[in-house]
Amino acid sequence: xxxxxxxxxxxxxxxxxxxxxxxxxxxxxxxxxxxxxxxLSVVSIIIYLLIAGIPALKEIGIFNFLFGTTWSxxxxxxxxxxxxxxxxxxxxxxxxxxALTIGGTLGILVAVFLVYFCPKKLKTALTQTISLxxxxxxxxxxxxxxxxxxxxxxxxxxxxxxxxxxxxxxVLGIMILPTVASLAKDALSSVSPTYYEGALALGMTKEQAVxxxxxxxxxxxxxxxxxxxxxxxxxETMAVIMVAGNTVQFPKGLFEGFxxxxxxxxxxxxxxxxxxxxxLVATGFVLLMFILCLNCVLYFIKNSQKIKxxxxxKDKKNCHKYNFDTASSKAIVYANKTxxxxxxxxxxxxATIIMLAAIAYxxxxxxxxxxxxxxxxxxxNFLFGKSGAGYISLAPAFVxxxxxxxxxxxxxxxxxxxxxxxxxxxxxxxxxxxQIIRLFTDTLSGIxxxxxxxxxxxxxxxxFGLNYSLLSGGLTLxIMILPTxxxxxxxxxxxxxxxxxxxxxxxxxxxxxxIAKIVLPCAIKGILTATILSIGRIVSESAALLLTAGSVKNxxxxxxxxxxxxxxxxxxxxxxxxxxxxxxATALVLLVLVVIxxxxxxxxxxxxxxxxx
Amino acid sequence: xxxxxxxxxxxxxxxxxLTCVSVFAACGNTGENEIIITGSTSVTPLMEKLxxxxxxxxxxxxxxxxGSGSSQGIADAQKGACEIGMSSRALKDEELKSLNSxxxxxxxxxxxxxxxxxLSNVTNEQLYELYxxxxxxxxxxxxxxxxxxxxxRDGFNELIKNANGDSLKDLKELKGETQxxxxxxxxxxxxxxxxxxxxxxxxxxxxVKALSLNGVAATVENIxxxxxxxxxxxxxxxxxxxxxxxxxxxxxxxIQSEAGKKIISDNGYIA
Numbered sequence: 074x075x076x077x078x079x080x081x082x083x084x085x086x087x088x089x090x091x092x093x094x095x096x097x098x099x100x101x102x103x104x105x106x107x108x109x110x111x112x113l114s115v116v117s118i119i120i121y122l123l124i125a126g127i128p129a130l131k132e133i134g135i136f137n138f139l140f141g142t143t144w145s146x147x148x149x150x151x152x153x154x155x156x157x158x159x160x161x162x163x164x165x166x167x168x169x170x171x172a173l174t175i176g177g178t179l180g181i182l183v184a185v186f187l188v189y190f191c192p193k194k195l196k197t198a199l200t201q202t203i204s205l206x207x208x209x210x211x212x213x214x215x216x217x218x219x220x221x222x223x224x225x226x227x228x229x230x231x232x233x234x235x236x237x238x239x240x241x242x243x244v245l246g247i248m249i250l251p252t253v254a255s256l257a258k259d260a261l262s263s264v265s266p267t268y269y270e271g272a273l274a275l276g277m278t279k280e281q282a283v284x285x286x287x288x289x290x291x292x293x294x295x296x297x298x299x300x301x302x303x304x305x306x307x308x309e310t311m312a313v314i315m316v317a318g319n320t321v322q323f324p325k326g327l328f329e330g331f332x333x334x335x336x337x338x339x340x341x342x343x344x345x346x347x348x349x350x351x352x353l354v355a356t357g358f359v360l361l362m363f364i365l366c367l368n369c370v371l372y373f374i375k376n377s378q379k380i381k382x383x384x385x386x387k388d389k390k391n392c393h394k395y396n397f398d399t400a401s402s403k404a405i406v407y408a409n410k411t412x413x414x415x416x417x418x419x420x421x422x423x424a425t426i427i428m429l430a431a432i433a434y435x436x437x438x439x440x441x442x443x444x445x446x447x448x449x450x451x452x453x454n455f456l457f458g459k460s461g462a463g464y465i466s467l468a469p470a471f472v473x474x475x476x477x478x479x480x481x482x483x484x485x486x487x488x489x490x491x492x493x494x495x496x497x498x499x500x501x502x503x504x505x506x507x508q509i510i511r512l513f514t515d516t517l518s519g520i521x522x523x524x525x526x527x528x529x530x531x532x533x534x535x536x537f538g539l540n541y542s543l544l545s546g547g548l549t550l551x552i553m554i555l556p557t558x559x560x561x562x563x564x565x566x567x568x569x570x571x572x573x574x575x576x577x578x579x580x581x582x583x584x585x586x587x588i589a590k591i592v593l594p595c596a597i598k599g600i601l602t603a604t605i606l607s608i609g610r611i612v613s614e615s616a617a618l619l620l621t622a623g624s625v626k627n628x629x630x631x632x633x634x635x636x637x638x639x640x641x642x643x644x645x646x647x648x649x650x651x652x653x654x655x656x657x658a659t660a661l662v663l664l665v666l667v668v669i670x671x672x673x674x675x676x677x678x679x680x681x682x683x684x685x686x
Numbered sequence: 687x688x689x690x691x692x693x694x695x696x697x698x699x700x701x702x703x704l705t706c707v708s709v710f711a712a713c714g715n716t717g718e719n720e721i722i723i724t725g726s727t728s729v730t731p732l733m734e735k736l737x738x739x740x741x742x743x744x745x746x747x748x749x750x751x752x753g754s755g756s757s758q759g760i761a762d763a764q765k766g767a768c769e770i771g772m773s774s775r776a777l778k779d780e781e782l783k784s785l786n787s788x789x790x791x792x793x794x795x796x797x798x799x800x801x802x803x804x805l806s807n808v809t810n811e812q813l814y815e816l817y818x819x820x821x822x823x824x825x826x827x828x829x830x831x832x833x834x835x836x837x838x839r840d841g842f843n844e845l846i847k848n849a850n851g852d853s854l855k856d857l858k859e860l861k862g863e864t865q866x867x868x869x870x871x872x873x874x875x876x877x878x879x880x881x882x883x884x885x886x887x888x889x890x891x892x893x894v895k896a897l898s899l900n901g902v903a904a905t906v907e908n909i910x911x912x913x914x915x916x917x918x919x920x921x922x923x924x925x926x927x928x929x930x931x932x933x934x935x936x937x938x939x940x941i942q943s944e945a946g947k948k949i950i951s952d953n954g955y956i957a
Contacts, residue, residue, distance in 0.1 A: 233880035319864040344758030344835030649869035
């Protein structure tokens with residue numbers, strides 16, 4: 074608190090005493106513009122989706138659209154067409170609920186184990202494993218589900234059918250586990266250790282202290298973790314369509330095919346015309362609204378916690394007294410329930426084992442099948458061989474992925490860094506403006522990739538006439554990675570000690586000079602981390618790229634040509650049925666890339682402070 | 687000085703980004719020697735074979751093929767997003783107003799099951815009952831549909847009728863699952879014993895088992911003789927009034943030439 078005050082007052086003196094030169098004003102304006110970019114993106118995504126969706130809503134009627142139970146586009150005439158999305162809304166909700174039951178529970182249990190019961194030596198390894206799990210592309214999860222989980226479920230299913238809610242819940246559960254686990258871990262670690270010590274001092278066992286004191290104290294953080302897990306599950310597309318069975322019907326059982334909102338969009342979007350297409354965009358809009366509402370709820374949870382914290386800080390004595398009081402009373406009440414908590418502790422341990430087993434299964438599956446497949450298709454031949462009609466090689470994917478990364482970073486990196494500079498160096502901490510920008514940046518990072526895909530199709534592909542092209546895909550990706558860059562660079566700028574700036578100012582340097590020469594070089598690691606995290610996101614992205622950059626297997630001639638990244642290429646191999654070996658080989662390549670990216674982040678990120686997923 | 691540089695750099699970066707966007711937006715067309723073809727996943731394997739041969743004969747020409755579904759190919763051709771659209775169904779009257787249609791061959795639709803499935807033959811009525819009401823045929827209880835934009839789906843639904851002559855096409859909802867590509871149907875059938883699907887005859891491979899329909903095997907001979915009823919045309923669509931690029935024109939001529947027809951029939955289609 075004190076530091077902040079000095080910071081602000083110090084800034085004020087600087088601002089009033091020294092008149093800003095023209096150059097500084099221009100720079101500030103540019104940084105401010107970049108900071109507003111996140112707001113612009115969110116607003117334009119909402120507006121464009123709404124504009125493109127309105128024709129369908131007019132034609133169908135909002136009620137019939139939201140609560141209609143039949144989805145049947147027809148080419149015999151608009152009279153017989155029906156677009157009702159209720160079965161898909163229900164499907165999405167049930168799938169998310171299933172994923173949350175499995176992945177959410179496991180995630181929280183793993184986080185508790187990681188923070189309180191894990192031997193110190195294992196902590197880093199376990200954290201790394203979780204972030205590896207978060208980085209694996211959804212196509213890989215989907216294919217793993219299709220090849221391993223679905224056949225396994227078919228054996229225990231009463232109707233011999235493996236696809237459906239259970240399969241989707243399992244796959245999505247594994248996918249949201251890392252999100253929930255890492256955020257819940259952060260929440261638990263940020264609870265003041267004095268609570269824990271106090272509880273122990275009052276005679277609670279270690280387990281009781283964790284479950285009766287620490288967990289309730291981290292409640293809001295854990296809720297946020299679950300909320301972001303929900304967001305990820307609702308928005309997931311590619312993994313879902315591979316195991317859901319994709320029938321538009323109300324899910325009747327665990328093993329009946331069903332459709333989610335996202336699945337419907339990606340399956341129909343490629344060929345839909347007229348009202349049908351507009352109805353799909355409107356579906357995306359419904360999804361977007363859901364995510365926005367979820368973000369609002371999370372925002373309020375976070376804020377109410379902040380207000381509580383402030384109140385606690387104001388009267389520290391009282392706060393501690395209160396906590397110790399509860400602790401002591403609880404210690405007395407629950408003293409004879411020691412066994413229960415010991416059992417829960419072992420459940421946490423078991424959850425971690427289950428997670429590790431799932432990861433081991435997934436990775437071994439991909440590595441073994443991938444190596445065998447590489448043996449059959451030939452490593453060099455498959456990686457760098459001739460490409461084009463009739464030839465299968467990953468060479469185009471190297472070029473396309475590289476081009477997509479370059480385009481996206483060329484746009485998002487300058488904007489993101491400028492925005493972060495504005496937030497940290499030019500605005501007062503926690504001013505309304507900063508809070509609004511942060512809210513929008515968070516919102517942007519929560520929007521599902523399929524919605525970005527729809528936005529890209531509407532704006533870049535159709536409006537600007539880019540059609541399927543790497544440029545269109547790269548532009549879409551640049552908006553997707555922007556929040557990652559802003560948050561990550563912002564963190565690293567904040568970590569630069571205020572003294573450095575003060576010293577620089579004292580030596581007569583201007584603000585811009587200080588930022589360029591002192592602050593940015595100190596924050597270079599953060600910028601690098603942001604870049605690598607963004608690359609990771611681009612490498613594993615598939616749904617948005619499928620809609621915007623197309624899915625050809627050819628070498629792109631220029632950035633206006635269509636092109637497929639590794640993940641899209643893998644999806645195409647998987648869904649063309651004739652390229653099993655190629656699919657496994659591509660999956661292995663993707664896995665290796667993800668591991669490399671994780672290792673780089675680990676190597677670069679400041680020690681003792683793990684990156685958020 | 688450094689500070690100035692930073693400002694200049696920021697401005698330059700943004701200008702470059704903006705100009706790039708606007709320039710590419712203004713001239714979003716691809717290279718002269720690229721032919722973009724999109725559409726039916728059933729036609730895609732054949733088109734890739736034809737393109738491979740054509741690229742060999744005409745160096746410098748690149749043919750970009752994206753398989754996504756017949757209706758997509760038709761829509762892309764109308765929008766000008768591709769030069770040639772592939773369709774595995776005949777174009778509708780509505781579509782023929784804005785598109786030229788070239789029929790390149792006929793293709794059978796073959797019903798497939800898992801290799802371990804006990805079935806070897808199905809009848810029209812059995813298929814109708816399975817898709818319309820979910821009535822199991824032996825151990826098969828889950829039918830697989832293609833998604834709505836598929837020409838193969840249109841062909842299948844139109845041709846599968848019950849005893850009263852009602853076709854699947856007239857039903858609002860069909861039972862079972864939906865896959866969006868020929869290959870995902872094969873993939874799904876190869877993995878599960880309880881499902882049944884349909885694909886283009888030319889895409890059939892040994893990972894799945896083909897069933898006879900009403901006692902007639904799905905072979906090129908039977909389709910030629912007219913004994914196997916489940917068949918439809920492969921059609922290429924180009925936009926009316928638009929001038930095709932020279933290479934696209936040449937490619938279309940090549941497909942219709944004797945050499946092209948030989949490739950078509952060599953790959954199991956009926957030219």
